[in-house]
Amino acid sequence: MYLVTGGAGFIGSNLVAALAARGEEVMVIDRLGSGDKWRNLAKHRIAGLLPPEALEEFWASAPPLRAVLHMGAISATTETDGDLVAATNLTLPLRLWSLCAARGVPLIYASSAATYGDGGLGFEDDASPEALARLRPLNLYGWSKLAFDRRVADLLARGTPRPPQWAGLRFFNVYGPNEAHKGRMASVLFHKFQQVQRGEAATLFRSDRPGIADGQQMRDFVHVDDCVAVMLWLLDNPGVSGLFNVGSGRARSFLDLVRAMFEALGRAPEIRFVDMPADLRGKYQYFTEAPLERLRAAGFNAQTTPLEEGVRRTVQDFLAAEDPYR
16 A cells, blocks of 8 residues: 555645556545545545544554655745644654654655755755755745755764655646646646636736846746656665656746647637736746756656647646546
8 A cells, every 4th residue: 555645636646546547555645625626536546535634543553555655745835834834844744754764664755846946056956964955945835845855864864764765856847637726836837728718818927037038937847747757666666765856857938838838729829928926026936947867867767748748738638628637
């Protein structure tokens, strides 16, 4: 049995779908709320669904676990409740680390490219305490993810018990099916598609940096299937541990993304530029790109999905489909 926290969420539910397709038993830790988040799991067999507060009770009597895949988090980059974020994004994964170390269970967890801040110090997935100490995230969410990465590095340096396999995955800008529950934090592709479906132009932020044109802010957009492929590969290669970037390896502009969406819809682009919201000014990354050398050196050789192909599949197979859920 596998345990997937955040298993009804975006990346988590796509991972659950892949594990279920392999015929695996999957226990999900998550909250569904009162919306349609349950639809992310509706097509797949799961062993059960428990809230996060039931983790300890489940662990005490759980059958042997093949791995814990910790995707659960407060992922809103605009969240300001520091106590809530610390409890969810730092205290809980530290508890999972201890539990996995004690029982000998592999632990794969979601870190984030938000740990890199504005990118001025680069995007190297160096897990050394010295490299981690240099990073300066732009928001509370990024800090919480970095705080856990730093604690893992400290525990490893101290020689304390560790899971037999551990991997922290710094996901870049992930897009794909099963994002409807995320609200404002859903991908740009999801929001632009919704705008177009309402008969509106697709809006993009104006640039507030000299030398960067409107819509030319760059991101490493990575399809969720590529993220899942990395996690499945890690499960199949239990000798691999470390901190790894997970992205496409190539920065593309928001204009590229939106034009690919219109191409997938068979429509001429209609794009309008708007001012950046006040709460994002000074906290907005203008360039991200994932160096993948460490992941490649570890043995992961699968090719990443080109942006135009990933957007086409997401739009045509899911967003524009009668049933948009995986």
